[in-house]
Amino acid sequence: MCVEAIPPPSGRLTRRGVLAGAAALAGTVAAASPAAxxxxxxxxxxxxxxxxxxxxxxxxxxxxxxxxxxxxxxxxxxxxxxxxxxxxxxxxxxxxxxxxxxxxxxxxxxxxxxxxxGLIDAHIHLSTAAEARDAVRQGATSARSGSTSFYQDIAVRELARHSPGLAPRLTAAGIFVTPDLGETVLADPELTPLARLADGVRSAEALRRVVEVNVARGADVIKTRVNERAGLPEQDPLTQVYSHEQLSEIVGAARRRGKGVLCHSYSERGCHDAVTAGIRSLEHGVFVGERTLGEMRRRGTYFTPTLTAIAGLADSADPVLAERGRTYLPVLKRAVLAAHELGVPLAAGTDSSGGTVRPIGREVELMRAAGLSALDAIRTATTGAARLLGLERTAxxxxxxxxxxxxxxxxxxxxxxxxxxxxxxxxxxxxxx
CATH class of the missing domain: 2.30.40.10 (Urease, subunit C, domain 1)
Known part of the structure; x- marks a missing residue:
């Protein structure tokens, strides 16, 4: 199937269809009512x-x-x-x-x-108005989305613009560029043809398509992955799902539309492929090595380690996840300190999702525990994160x-x-x- 044969995504759908649906899913219409x-x-x-x-x-x-x-x-x-x-x-x-x-x-x-x-959470998943309110009240007055399943973050961004007391100023990522879109193919009629791809979203045409649809729907940045998830016991976070070439395709498509890319990553090889492909920020990055950190410093690539999320795995009732948390956290702390000492820019992010919003202050606390000074830890959730989000003259x-x-x-x-x-x-x- 040739994805490129499909007409370009309609930008008008963002305002009249997709955004309205996302607002309903996120509950932002009710949140903005006088009863709020x-x-x-x-x-x-x-x-x-x-x-x-x-x-x-x-x-x-x-x-x-x-x-x-x-x-x-x-x-x-x-x-x-x-x-x-x-x-x-x-x-x-x-x-x-x-x-x-x-x-x-x-x-x-x-x-x-x-x-x-106000603090900045550079990696958070806000899918509802209630989550957006929780984030603000815990001190995150600005944030960057780590993607949502049905464009809810774009609706939350609009809520923040009209009713700032109800949501953080949000940089929206739209939907995840990932091999298996799952139910997200139902988020947009422009995505449904991708459901017929036997190998999932892997070809150059399919990867460009998801980026293009995201941009047409109003995404500010593009989110993708290079490794499987650490938070699912059946997945191996060291398994690579996209190659350097595929990541380069995603980055290229995003850059042509003036967008940066944040990339979910764990393995050193995956981190290196993502960084050399030109991503704007490396997310999680537990096993990132010195070679890749040096490349990040040279390129100005940001590191958003989401220490809070990794630490949270240790409290899981699932023994696989609990072991990952106990094993990964000290490794990630060492990577954070090594990055800081090399001059790699750091940004704080909680990776909150699923209805539980963790305070961004906890991420700052863990940055300090990794070896940063208190002031430098605070900077990861203020001036450092602001530069990553392009808000250095705003937040x-x-x-x-x-x-x-x-x-x-x-x-x-x-x-x-x-x-x-x-x-x-x-x-x-x-x-x-």
């Missing part, structure tokens, strides 16, 4: 962070005052700081004496607390012109990173949640 939970401390007339006219709201003016402000970019710590957020954007941040506070602005008292930019700092996203914690996170797992307040686009 209102951000704490906001006017009842704007329960979902929208203006009276129904357009996106950006929180008016909010002043966070009296806290200790940490700038991850510089490491500077400012006591008795003031952050002024207007229309969802930071207008000023600094010591009290150097910042003018607008009259009549809503005030969030941060005395006795530390103030940080990761509380400085003029950046997004008005912040978390407040009860103490000094440089001394106790566990504080990041339980923020006492979250601010999203100027909305105090």
């Amino acid at each position: 939970a209102a951000p704490v401390g906001r006017d009842a007339a704007s329960p979902t962070g929208r203006t009276a006219s129904g357009g996106p709201a950006h929180g008016g003016t909010l002043v966070i005052e009296g806290g200790t402000l940490l700038d991850p970019a510089t490491g500077d710590v400012t006591e008795n700081a003031v952050v002024v957020i207007e229309d969802g954007t930071v207008r000023a941040a600094g010591p009290r004496g150097g910042v003018t506070v607008p009259r009549g602005a809503e005030t969030l008292d941060a005395h006795g607390r530390w103030v940080l930019p 990761g700092r509380l400085a003029r012109g950046f997004a008005g996203d912040a978390i407040l914690v009860d103490g000094d996170p440089l001394a106790d990173l566990t504080l990041l797992t339980r923020p006492v307040r979250v601010v999203r686009a100027g909305l105090a949640l």
Whole structure:
């Protein structure tokens, strides 16, 4: 069967069909209704962070005052700081004496607390509005999707744009480019012809097709794999499912459309094939070796190790998965430290999925346990992850012109990173949640 003989994907279907279906699956239509939970401390007339006219709201003016402000970019710590957020954007941040506070602005008292930019989860699977809300309330004000089965992440991204208090700013990956699409072939009529391919999505034409459909439906990045999954006991995560040539085909198709590729990986050979094929970021990468790390440093390839997910395997009731968790975690920690010492850029990601959203602060804590300094660990979920997502001028700092996203914690996170797992307040686009 010649996949290329099928007409190009229709971009119009994204808005009128696929996106509507994804929104229904994700529950984002209900989430954006007036019955949804209102951000704490906001006017009842704007329960979902929208203006009276129904357009996106950006929180008016909010002043966070009296806290200790940490700038991850510089490491500077400012006591008795003031952050002024207007229309969802930071207008000023600094010591009290150097910042003018607008009259009549809503005030969030941060005395006795530390103030940080909202954290970034660079690998998370958000398939429902409830998961999106959980992620925000645990401090992930920005995120990158690790793919969903039916484009739900694209719907969540749109929810975040219109009702920022309900979802993190999201970079959507659409559907997984994988040999066996399974039920995902039903996500889009443009994909159903691929169900007849005896060998699955492996030919150059089929690989390009899935990338093209993703882009037509609004995906911001492309997600693929080089190895089988660690979280399924019947699979061997060291088994390679795509060759260097196949990965290069995926990367090439994505690049022609201005998209980067994140790649699920475990084995050293698989990691090396993925990196040399030109992926933007290596996900998991437990057995990545020095040769590949050196190539990543040269190319600027990011490493998103998802330590939280690997650590979670050790708690599994399945003995195969539990053994993988116990075996893989120390290996991955060593790889993270080696990457950091070589200068490979790191990004924090929880790989949360299946209805359970883990706090991104836990990933930061595990980065520290791997050997990074507390400040460098925080950077993996702020400035480092922001660069990976192309948000280096939007997220990761509380400085003029950046997004008005912040978390407040009860103490000094440089001394106790566990504080990041339980923020006492979250601010999203100027909305105090």
